Amino acid sequence: MSLAGAGSTEAPSHPPPRGADLARARGQTGFSRRFHRGDYTVEVSINDYLDIYCPHYEEPLPERMERYVLYMVNYEGHASCDHRQRGFKRWECNRPDSPNGPLKFSEKFQLFTPFSLGFEFRPGHEYYYISASPPNTVDRPCLKLKVYVRPTNDSLYESPEPIFTSNNSCCSLRVPHAVLVVVPVVWTLLAS
Numbered sequence: 001m002s003l004a005g006a007g008s009t010e011a012p013s014h015p016p017p018r019g020a021d022l023a024r025a026r027g028q029t030g031f032s033r034r035f036h037r038g039d040y041t042v043e044v045s046i047n048d049y050l051d052i053y054c055p056h057y058e059e060p061l062p063e064r065m066e067r068y069v070l071y072m073v074n075y076e077g078h079a080s081c082d083h084r085q086r087g088f089k090r091w092e093c094n095r096p097d098s099p100n101g102p103l104k105f106s107e108k109f110q111l112f113t114p115f116s117l118g119f120e121f122r123p124g125h126e127y128y129y130i131s132a133s134p135p136n137t138v139d140r141p142c143l144k145l146k147v148y149v150r151p152t153n154d155s156l157y158e159s160p161e162p163i164f165t166s167n168n169s170c171c172s173l174r175v176p177h178a179v180l181v182v183v184p185v186v187w188t189l190l191a192s
Contacts, residue, residue, distance in 0.1 A: 040144065042147050043149075044109045044150065045109070045152070046121070046149065049108050050106070050109070050147065051104055051106050052070065052091065052107070053103070054095070054103040054104070055067075055096050056096055057096050067093055067094050067096060069131065070105075070129060071087040071132065072087060072090045072127065072129055073129070077128065077130065078129075081132075081144065087130070090107075090129065109149055125149055126149075127148075128147075129146075129147070130144050
């Protein structure tokens with residue numbers, strides 16, 4: 001996995017090196033070592049993007065291809081590398097031999113989001129991501145990432161974790177979602 005664009009509001013102009021070149025680049029920078037130890041921290045500001053590039057291989061090597069499920073977790077989940085500690089699946093790197101190049105996921109660190117699957121972040125707080133190997137694949141070491149959102153002069157929010165609203169909470173959507181399904185059916189019955 002590779003990170004790009006941290007601390008930037010613009011997407012990078014090119015993806016990271018592919019396959020063996022990516023592994024070589026990781027070894028030279030200590031990226032992989034720091035990721036495995038769990039001390040890889042990125043600082044961002046509100047409205048910055050963090051791009052995650054999944055492993056990609058030009059030539060299929062099924063036994064060596066890396067696949068990951070990426071989770072956003074709380075501090076305890078980060079420390080123990082356990083996504084069941086108030087964690088949820090954020091992305092899945094499951095196509096290492098994609099003909100279109102590496103999968104790229106972007107996280108925008110914003111105070112408010114108009115999207116139902118978006119998350120809201122607060123200045124001055126840390127957020128945690130971990131990886132796990134998908135079921136029925138070779139186990140890989142847990143990769144850990146801590147993201148610190150720099151405080152701003154007008155930071156008024158004190159939430160220690162992402163804000164889970166009806167827009168982005170898996171659990172609180174159950175009742176409103178059921179209501180949204182029932183309302184159109186009742187409306188249709190009344191109209192006929």
